[in-house]
Amino acid sequence: MQITREELEQRLRRASEVRRALRRATNRFLAFGEQLMRERYPAKVDGAEPR
Amino acid sequence: MALNLDDPSEVALAASAAFDRAGLQAALYGGLALAVYGEPRETRDADLAVATVSVGEAKAALDAAGIASVVAFSDMRFGGLSIGRVTIVGGGKLNMIDLVTPRCSRYAGAVLTRSLRGALEGQELSVVAAEDFILLKTLSTRDHDLVDARTVWHALRDRLDRELMDREAGLLAVEIADHDVRGRYSSVIS
Numbered sequence: 001m002q003i004t005r006e007e008l009e010q011r012l013r014r015a016s017e018v019r020r021a022l023r024r025a026t027n028r029f030l031a032f033g034e035q036l037m038r039e040r041y042p043a044k045v046d047g048a049e050p051r
Numbered sequence: 052m053a054l055n056l057d058d059p060s061e062v063a064l065a066a067s068a069a070f071d072r073a074g075l076q077a078a079l080y081g082g083l084a085l086a087v088y089g090e091p092r093e094t095r096d097a098d099l100a101v102a103t104v105s106v107g108e109a110k111a112a113l114d115a116a117g118i119a120s121v122v123a124f125s126d127m128r129f130g131g132l133s134i135g136r137v138t139i140v141g142g143g144k145l146n147m148i149d150l151v152t153p154r155c156s157r158y159a160g161a162v163l164t165r166s167l168r169g170a171l172e173g174q175e176l177s178v179v180a181a182e183d184f185i186l187l188k189t190l191s192t193r194d195h196d197l198v199d200a201r202t203v204w205h206a207l208r209d210r211l212d213r214e215l216m217d218r219e220a221g222l223l224a225v226e227i228a229d230h231d232v233r234g235r236y237s238s239v240i241s
Contacts, residue, residue, distance in 0.1 A: 018057045022093045025060035026086050032171045033087030036178065040167050041210040 056144040063097040064174045073112035077101045078166035078177035087178050096147040100179050102159040106135035131190030131230040155226040182216045189235045200239040
């Protein structure tokens with residue numbers, strides 16, 4: 001199957017959009033988790049006992 | 052503003068808000084939950100652990116929030132889990148929400164009771180506790196679920212409630228006797 005240059009460029013743009021969205025989502029949830037995890041699973045190095 | 056279906060965080064937040072408004076209980080599970088535990092794995096779909104939410108109720112909640120969706124399948128049994136899938140559609144794109152229910156109602160309720168809750172950009176969101184993430188992956192059937200479970204186990208093993216996990220795994224092995232809970236659990240924590 002052959003595709004035109006425009007189609008190829010469109011597909012690459014779309015793949016790039018999806019990758020950016022996935023990276024944004026992952027980073028959002030990493031940041032969201034930081035506080036939740038500190039509260040629920042305090043690190044032993046802080047001198048706190050596990051829940 | 053239209054929902055960006057390429058962005059699983061938008062889908063998860065919108066679904067969570069829709070479920071909250073409909074009085075349905077659900078907690079984030081899957082790849083986004085891994086990121087919450089500090090172990091990112093890029094994922095495009097939004098998996099939610101639920102106790103008693105049917106795909107019909109989920110679709111109705113999404114419809115009420117103005118989110119177009121179709122039921123892909125419901126009550127499919129995968130090992131110790133029952134899974135339903137709602138596909139969200141719009142703008143020539145789609146995304147999926149898998150509703151994951153343990154086949155033991157006692158445990159399903161406990162997962163939601165123990166879930167972590169916080170606010171992300173003003174939206175309250177529950178996430179399954181890391182111990183339950185590992186146990187739910189144990190109830191699944193795919194090898195890569197065990198990989199996810201081991202990732203969380205190795206990252207957090209010193210902080211997890213091992214006693215709780217062992218107790219739950221023992222109970223689930225009896226309650227869902229046709230699934231190899233003990234074997235899969237042992238392969239994660241060994």
